[in-house]
Every structure is written in structure tokens, then in C-alpha cells.
Amino acid sequence: MIDHPSSRLAAKARRVAALIRKELRQVVRDPSSVAIGVVLPLMLILLFGYALSLDVKNVPIAVVLEDPSFQAREIAASFQLSSYFETRVTRSIAEAQELMLSNTVEGIVRVPADFARRSAQGDATVQVLVNGIDGNTARIVEAYAEAAVAQSGARLAAEGQADSSAGGQAVVVSQLWFNSANDSRYFLVPGLIVLVITLIGAFMTSMVVAREWERGTFEALFVTPVRTDEILLGKTVPYILLGMVGLLLCLGAAKFLFDVPIRGSVPILLTLSMLYLLVSVAMGLLISSSLKSQFLSSQVTLVVTFMPALMLSGFIYDLRSVPLTIQLISYLVPARYFVSLLQTLFLVGDVWSVIWLNAAILAGAAIVLLTLARRATRKSLS
Amino acid sequence: MLAYLRRIFALIRKEVLAVFQDARTRNMLLLQPVLQCLLFGYAATLDVNNVPYAVLDRDLSTASSALLAKLDGSGVFHRIANLTRADQMKPLIDTQEVLIAIQIDPDFQRQLSAGQQAPVQVIADGRNSNTADAALGYVSSAVESFNADWRSDHGLPQPPIQVVTRAWYSPNLETRWNLVPALVGTLTLMSTLMLSALSVAREREEGTFDQLLVTPFRPVEIMAGKAIPAMMIGTVQATGALLVAQLWFRIPFAGSYPTLYVGLILFLLAAVGIGLFVSSIAATMQQAMLYAFVTIMPFTLLSGLATPISSMPQVLQYFTLINPLRYAIDLVHRVYLQGAGIDQLVPDLWPMAIIAAVTLTGAAWMFSNRIE
Numbered sequence: 001m002i003d004h005p006s007s008r009l010a011a012k013a014r015r016v017a018a019l020i021r022k023e024l025r026q027v028v029r030d031p032s033s034v035a036i037g038v039v040l041p042l043m044l045i046l047l048f049g050y051a052l053s054l055d056v057k058n059v060p061i062a063v064v065l066e067d068p069s070f071q072a073r074e075i076a077a078s079f080q081l082s083s084y085f086e087t088r089v090t091r092s093i094a095e096a097q098e099l100m101l102s103n104t105v106e107g108i109v110r111v112p113a114d115f116a117r118r119s120a121q122g123d124a125t126v127q128v129l130v131n132g133i134d135g136n137t138a139r140i141v142e143a144y145a146e147a148a149v150a151q152s153g154a155r156l157a158a159e160g161q162a163d164s165s166a167g168g169q170a171v172v173v174s175q176l177w178f179n180s181a182n183d184s185r186y187f188l189v190p191g192l193i194v195l196v197i198t199l200i201g202a203f204m205t206s207m208v209v210a211r212e213w214e215r216g217t218f219e220a221l222f223v224t225p226v227r228t229d230e231i232l233l234g235k236t237v238p239y240i241l242l243g244m245v246g247l248l249l250c251l252g253a254a255k256f257l258f259d260v261p262i263r264g265s266v267p268i269l270l271t272l273s274m275l276y277l278l279v280s281v282a283m284g285l286l287i288s289s290s291l292k293s294q295f296l297s298s299q300v301t302l303v304v305t306f307m308p309a310l311m312l313s314g315f316i317y318d319l320r321s322v323p324l325t326i327q328l329i330s331y332l333v334p335a336r337y338f339v340s341l342l343q344t345l346f347l348v349g350d351v352w353s354v355i356w357l358n359a360a361i362l363a364g365a366a367i368v369l370l371t372l373a374r375r376a377t378r379k380s381l382s
Numbered sequence: 383m384l385a386y387l388r389r390i391f392a393l394i395r396k397e398v399l400a401v402f403q404d405a406r407t408r409n410m411l412l413l414q415p416v417l418q419c420l421l422f423g424y425a426a427t428l429d430v431n432n433v434p435y436a437v438l439d440r441d442l443s444t445a446s447s448a449l450l451a452k453l454d455g456s457g458v459f460h461r462i463a464n465l466t467r468a469d470q471m472k473p474l475i476d477t478q479e480v481l482i483a484i485q486i487d488p489d490f491q492r493q494l495s496a497g498q499q500a501p502v503q504v505i506a507d508g509r510n511s512n513t514a515d516a517a518l519g520y521v522s523s524a525v526e527s528f529n530a531d532w533r534s535d536h537g538l539p540q541p542p543i544q545v546v547t548r549a550w551y552s553p554n555l556e557t558r559w560n561l562v563p564a565l566v567g568t569l570t571l572m573s574t575l576m577l578s579a580l581s582v583a584r585e586r587e588e589g590t591f592d593q594l595l596v597t598p599f600r601p602v603e604i605m606a607g608k609a610i611p612a613m614m615i616g617t618v619q620a621t622g623a624l625l626v627a628q629l630w631f632r633i634p635f636a637g638s639y640p641t642l643y644v645g646l647i648l649f650l651l652a653a654v655g656i657g658l659f660v661s662s663i664a665a666t667m668q669q670a671m672l673y674a675f676v677t678i679m680p681f682t683l684l685s686g687l688a689t690p691i692s693s694m695p696q697v698l699q700y701f702t703l704i705n706p707l708r709y710a711i712d713l714v715h716r717v718y719l720q721g722a723g724i725d726q727l728v729p730d731l732w733p734m735a736i737i738a739a740v741t742l743t744g745a746a747w748m749f750s751n752r753i754e
Contacts, residue, residue: 032669040676047680051698052689059692102726103716133715135428135557137690143519169529170449170494173501174518177475179508187510203675207668294667295580296407299573303414311425316688318513320432320481326424340478343509351476 015226019234023208027238036204041196041246045253048192049185059137060086061107062096069116071152075126078148079109084140106131107141178347189260190342191315193250194335195306197273200243201280202305206288206297209235213292228378232370236281243277254346264345268355272345275362276338280305282369283334289376309335334365389599393607397581401611411577415569415619419626422565427557430516436463436471436480443491448531449502452524453484459520475507482506482517494532559633563718564687566623567710570646571653571681574616576674578657581608582749583670586661601750605742609654616650617643627718636721645713645727648734652706655741662748681707709734 027033063076080087088105090096099105108129118124128145130138179186212218221231247270254260262269283305288297311317312326313335319327330336337358344354402408435453439446453459462480465471471483485503487493493500504521506514533539585591594604624642627633660677664670684691684698685707691699702708709730716722716730724731 030666030668032664032666032672036672036675040679043676043680047683051684051694057693059690101720103712132556133560133719134690135560139519169532170490170500170502170525172504172518172522172525174504174506174521176506176508176511176514176518179511179514184511186508187512199675207671211666211668291406293404293407294671295576295584296404296410298671299410299414299576302572303410303418307418307422311422314510316510316512317426317428318430318510318516320434321427321430321513322425326421329421330425344476344478347509348476353477 012230016230016233016237019226019230020237023234023238024241026208027242033204033242037200037242037245038249040199041249044192044196045189045250045257048188049253049258052184052188057083058086059084059107059141060088060105061109061141062088062090062099062105064090064093064096064108064110066091066093066113067111067115071119072111072115075109075111075148075152078152079144082144082148084144100129100131103131106134106137109141109145185258186260186347187315187343189250189254189258190346191313191339193247193254193273193342194276194309194313194315194338196246196250197243197277197338198280198305198309198335200239200246201277202284202287202301203298204242205236205239205281205284206301207294208239209285209288210292210294210297213288214294228374232285232374232377236278236285239281239284240274240277243280244274247273247277260346262346263349265350268350269342269345272338272341272355272359272362275359275366276334279334279362279366279369282366282373285373286369286376289373305335308333312336313339315339334362337361337365386603390603390606390610393599393603394610397607397611398614401577401581401615411573411615412618412622415573416622416626418569419562419565419623420630423558423562423626423631426561428512428516429557430481430513430520431458433459433482433517433520434462434480435459435482435484436465436474437461438465438468438471438483438485440488441486441490445491445494445532446486449486449490449525449528450484452528452531453521456520456524458517459524471505475505478507478509480507481514482521484521558631559719560715561687562623562627562631562633563714564685564711566620566627566646566714567649567707568682568685568687569623570616570620570650571707571710572678573619574612574650574653575657575660575678576671577615578608578612578654579661579664579670579674580667581612582658582661583664583667586665587667601746605658605746605749608658609651609742612654612657613647613650616653617646620646620650633718636719637717638721638723641722641724641727642714642717644724645710645717645731645734648731648738649706649710649713651738652734652741655738655745656706658745659741659748662745681705684708685711687711703733704737706734706737 027037061079063079065072065076076087076089079085080089088099090099093108093110096105096108096110100108108127110127110129112125112127115124115126126145126149128142130141132138209218212221218231222228226234251262251269255262284301287301287304291297291300308330309315312319312330312333314330315335319330319336322330340354341358341362344351401411437450439450450461454461463470463474465483468485471485474480475483483505485505487501487503490500490502502521502525504518506518508514582591585594595601599607628635656677657674660673661670664673680701684694684702684705686702687707691702691708694702713727713730716727
């Protein structure tokens with residue numbers, strides 16, 4: 001019998017389709033797969049969209065008003081009226097320090113007793129004490145205190161009560177490009193897509209494949225006429241589909257729930273997401289085929305893929321500011337390139353130099369990882 | 383009573399052996415928290431200290447170069463381009479070569495000398511608005527410092543009111559002092575919860591759990607046999623992370639170790655309770671793992687680790703009340719950085735005790751009532 005190429009191809013396609021069907025059935029039947037494919041993305045969307053915000057609001061602070069003068073009360077009032085703070089006015093510093101020690105307040109603004117007298121002379125001080133443990137909040141309290149005091153100083157000057165004669169000064173006029181409203185969702189939501197794809201692609205695949213190794217069903221597959229590549233294909237396609245569901249959920253939420261603009265082209269965004277999904281799946285395959293234990297591969301996958309996607313991808317923390325060694329390590333994290341792509345495609349547009357560079361690196365990573373995964377699967381047979 | 387203890391001890395031994403017989407698992411459990419603590423202690427900083435910038439100086443005066451000298455001398459900014467046209471800015475920002483671009487108008491010095499306000503235009507890449515905000519903050523303080531110099535050089539009075547700031551507990555407002563102690567709780571939560579969730583699920587999957595149930599062990603003993611080894615491993619991991627914080631990052635420890643460990647053990651009890659409860663509803667290891675993960679995610683994100691709880695919506699702030707990690711992070715911060723004593727920690731201790739009691743009881747009930 002002559003083995004016709006097209007019939008060989010048809011047989012191959014049929015085998016892969018059968019494997020995919022089996023895997024898909026398993027996915028649909030197991031409630032935990034639905035949990036990770038649908039519930040987890042939804043949960044992350046809601047958490048990232050609504051819960052996580054680095055914008056500071058309602059910080060409890062104490063204002064110590066030792067000076068009952070009008071100017072002093074004006075400074076206290078500017079804190080009371082601000083939505084950044086929840087202010088408690090106390091009369092003595094001891095009382096405020098007590099509140100700070102018990103963590104009831106995060107900062108103290110102290111207007112000393114001689115404030116009005118000294119501000120007339122032009123050398124008054126306002127003391128700000130912050131709880132340095134949360135450096136971010138502390139800086140905001142500090143910056144706000146400076147702004148409130150500067151305002152009040154300017155008003156005093158305008159009313160001719162203090163001598164701050166019109167010296168020239170440089171003032172900063174700033175523009176925040178790509179996110180003029182300074183909404184932290186604009187960078188959290190694209191980052192969320194990276195996390196969801198990493199989770200579904202790598203974590204899910206590595207769990208499933210490790211289970212087959214643990215139970216010995218993988219070896220059973222090898223004695224069938226199905227080839228290694230076909231097995232790998234059959235294993236990955238369902239999770240790529242599941243990842244697409246998660247991706248579409250995230251994109252929908254970004255656009256319709258959180259009004260994050262998508263300034264680049266959507267087909268490019270989808271194509272590159274598929275590419276990153278492939279990279280994640282390959283990492284999951286490689287880890288599970290090398291370790292062959294569900295507990296180990298789930299832990300390793302978490303540490304090697306998910307945590308770096310959160311911490312070392314530049315999604316929250318700026319990679320330019322970390323020590324050189326960590327920067328070098330971050331170049332090994334595929335999520336880094338995808339974060340760069342997503343932030344650009346969402347907020348800036350199709351910047352081709354950014355797209356080509358990062359897409360090429362991701363494609364290279366996909367090829368290398370898939371080759372390694374294939375080898376790890378084959379080798380383990382012998 | 384003695385027989386009771388002996389039985390539990392035998393179970394613990396069996397469990398520890400099961401986890402530690404595999405060298406790879408052993409290494410991973412012991413090394414993973416230390417490595418993550420090291421890596422993330424360096425990576426997770428909201429401070430910026432390396433801002434590449436470009437400048438379009440149209441004034442080229444002594445004033446404008448004094449201002450730029452302030453930026454260059456701050457140690458934060460690195461000038462990578464001197465531009466000649468405004469349209470050179472966009473490509474540099476689009477390709478992320480610079481984080482900010484500064485433009486100084488031709489009459490900068492003239493305006494200053496005339497006693498007017500002289501604008502300095504700053505464009506920041508808002509792709510990560512948090513980083514951009516931090517960089518803009520540094521630009522403002524450099525400009526403030528330039529203004530102060532200008533005033534004193536020209537015999538002008540300083541502004542009438544000064545703000546004097548002091549930070550308690552972490553004088554330089556370093557993010558790392560906040561983050562690394564918080565990681566002690568977060569990393570141990572992740573592995574103890576998963577470990578305890580999987581230990582029962584593994585026996586279920588392999589069928590040995592049914593065998594355990596027909597032995598003379600009572601469900602409570604079986605649970606203690608699962609909980610105590612996981613807590614022991616958690617304690618070792620927390621110690622590893624604490625050592626990294628102190629010996630590597632040199633973050634000064636202000637409190638007492640017994641206090642810290644009392645708190646941590648209560649926290650581990652709550653974490654293990656949640657893990658066992660998860661494993662009591664899961665049929666396979668995969669399910670246990672995924673349910674554990676679905677639990678860990680919100681616990682980690684809503685713990686105050688990354689973002690302040692006071693900025694969260696009210697509904698979610700209520701949710702954080704059942705989150706053991708929230709109390710653990712607060713507790714470690716207070717003991718580690720503030721040196722709080724046990725009496726000050728009561729608000730953190732009793733919620734963790736309640737969480738532990740509820741989840742452990744729930745898990746015990748599920749184990750004794752769910753035998754398929």
C-alpha cells in the first residue's frame with residue numbers, strides 16, 4: 001500500500017483531534033479547571049480593577065494644634081478637608097504620639113505654639129512625623145503637607161502678612177503622557193493579562209502533565225501509535241483555548257468595565273498574546289516533564305513563572321531602579337517582554353520598534369522552550 | 383494520654399519522612415523562601431533611582447544649566463540626550479529610552495530675574511504611572527532646591543513657613559524595610575497552605591487516606607499529624623526569611639523573638655487550618671492545588687502587602703478581616719520594626735486564633751463526615 005502524504009496528514013490530524021477531545025472533556029468535567037479558566041481571571045479582574053490601588057485615600061493622621069491662631073487653624077483645616085486624610089485634631093503632641101504608637105494614625109502634623117508669631121517673622125516651621133513603614137503613604141503625607149503649607153504661605157504673602165516678596169522661581173509644569181488622568185488601573189489591567197495568561201498557560205499545563213506522569217498514563221500514551229509531537233499538541237491546545245477565554249475576559253473588562261484605552265491594534269494584541277500563551281504553556285510542559293511530580297512542578301511553576309511575572313516583569317516595580325544582577329535576571333523572564341508589549345499596545349499605540357524587538361524575543365523563547373520540552377518528554381521514556 | 387501522644391508522634395514522623403525523603407522537595411521547601419526573599423527584596427521597590435531623561439534647553443543660560451546640574455547631581459537622573467528640537471522628544475519616550483523629557487523655554491533666566499514664575503516643562507512616560515509620579519516628585523524637589531539656591535544667591539528671603547519631616551521606624555522611607563518583613567508572612571502562607579492542602583489530597587488520590595481512616599487513629603489525631611509537620615516546615619521557612627532580612631538586608635530587628643514566634647505560630651495554625659479545610663473539599667491533588675491557589679490570590683492581594691488596605695473599597699476592607707495574612711503582616715511589622723510587645727499585639731492575635739479554630743473544626747468535621 002502506498003502511504004499517501006495527504007492521508008498520512010489526515011491520520012495525524014485525526015489522532016491529534018482525538019487527544020484534544022479527550023483533554024477538553026477532562027477540562028470541562030473537572031470543576032477545578034473551570035475555576036482556573038474562568039473564576040480565577042474574573043476574580044483577578046475584580047481585585048486588580050477595584051481593590052488594588054496605590055492611590056492613597058483616607059490615611060488616618062493626627063493634627064496637633066498647639067497654636068489656636070487663625071493661620072494655624074487654616075493649615076489644620078486644609079488637612080481636614082482633603083480626601084487623602086482622615087484627620088483627628090489633638091491638643092498635645094503626647095496624645096498624638098500615643099495614637100501613632102498604637103498604629104491608629106499613620107502620621108502627625110504638628111503646628112507649634114509659636115507658629116503665628118514666627119510666621120510673621122518669616123521663619124515658622126510645621127513639623128511632620130510619618131510612620132516610615134509604609135514609605136509610599138509617608139511620602140504622600142509629606143508632599144501634601146508641603147503643598148498645604150506652601151498654599152497657606154502664598155495666601156499670607158498675598159494678604160501682605162508675611163514677607164515673601166516676589167522672588168522669581170522655577171515652577172514645574174508636568175504632563176503625564178499616555179495616562180493623563182494618572183489612573184493606576186491603566187498599568188494594573190494590562191499587567192493583569194500577563195498574570196492570567198501565565199497562570200493558565202504554565203500552572204495549568206504543568207499540573208495536568210505532571211499528573212499524567214505521576215499516574216503513568218503518559219507512558220501508556222507512548223505505546224499507542226501517537227507520536228511525541230502529537231501528544232504535546234493534544235495536551236497544549238485545550239489549555240491554549242482556556243487561556244484565550246481568560247484573555248478575552250480580561251480584554252472585555254479592560255475596555256468595558258475599566259475604560260482602559262486600547263490604542264494599538266487589537267489583532268496584533270491578540271496575536272502577541274497567543275505567542276506569550278505558547279511560551280507559558282511551553283514552560284509548564286518543560287517543568288512538569290522534567291520533574292514528573294504534581295506537588296514539585298506546581299511549586300516550581302509558581303516560583304519560576306508566576307512570581308517573576310508579578311515581581312520581575314516591570315509590571316509594578318520599575319526595572320531600571322533595581323540592582324544590576326536583578327536586572328540581568330529579569331531579562332530571562334519572558335513576562336518582561338510581554339509587559340512591555342502590552343503597556344505599549346494598550347497605552348501608546350503600534351510602536352513598531354518595540355513590537356518587533358519584543359515579539360522576536362518571545363518567539364525565540366517559544367522555540368527554545370518547546371524544543372527543550374519535547375526533548376524532556378522523549379528522554380524520560382528511556 | 384501517653385499513647386495518644388505516641389500515636390500523633392508516629393503520624394508526624396511518617397509525614398515528615400514522606401515530605402523529606404525526596405531530596406528535590408526538601409531543597410525546594412527550604413531554599414525557595416530564602417531565594418524569593420532575596421530576589422524580591424531587591425526587586426520590589428517603589429522608589430526610583432535611575433531615571434534616564436532627555437533635555438531640550440532653549441535658554442542655554444547660567445540659570446538653566448544650574449537647574450540641570452541639580453538634576454544631574456541628584457544621583458537619580460541620567461541625561462542621555464541633549465535635544466535641539468521639540469519633535470525629538472516623542473520617539474525617545476515612545477521607545478522607552480527616556481522616562482522623562484524636560485523642556486526649558488528661551489526666556490527662563492529672564493523671567494526668573496524679572497521676579498516672575500518661570501515654567502519648566504516636564505513630560506513623563508505614564509505607562510507605569512506610579513514610576514512616573516515618583517520621578518516627577520524628584521524633579522520637583524530638584525527644582526525646589528534650585529529655587530532655594532537662587533533665592534539665597536540673589537538675596538531674596540526664603541519662604542515664610544518650612545516643613546520639617548521626620549520618619550519613624552524607617553528613617554529613609556525604604557520600601558524594602560516594609561516589604562521584606564511582610565514577605566516572611568506571605569511566603570510561608572503560600573507554602574504551608576499548599577503543603578497542607580496537598581498532603582491530604584495526595585493520600586486521597588493514592589488511596590492511602592481510606593487506609594488511615596480504618597486504623598485506630600481518630601480524625602483529630604490524623605489532622606494533628608498533618609497540621610504539625612506543615613507548621614514545622616513553615617516555622618523553618620519563616621526563620622530562613624527572617625535571617626535574610628537581618629543578615630543580608632541588615633534591617634534592624636527591634637522586637638523580641640519569643641513574641642514574634644508566638645504570633646507566627648498562631649498564624650501558621652490559621653494557614654494550615656485553611657489548607658486542611660481546602661483539602662477536605664478537594665477530591666484530587668489538582669483540585670486541592672487550584673482551590674488553594676484561588677484562596678491564596680485574594681489573601682495575598684488584599685493583605686496590605688502591595689497596596690494599602692485603607693485605599694481599598696469598604697466591602698473589600700471587610701473581607702480583609704478574615705484574612706490571616708493581613709494580621710500576620712501587621713504583626714511582623716510591629717514586632718520587627720516597631721518592637722511591639724505581646725500586649726500590643728492582641729488585636730492581631732485573636733482574629734488569627736478565631737480563623738484557626740473555625741477552619742480546623744470545619745476540616746475535622748469534613749474528615750469525619752465525608753468518607754466515600
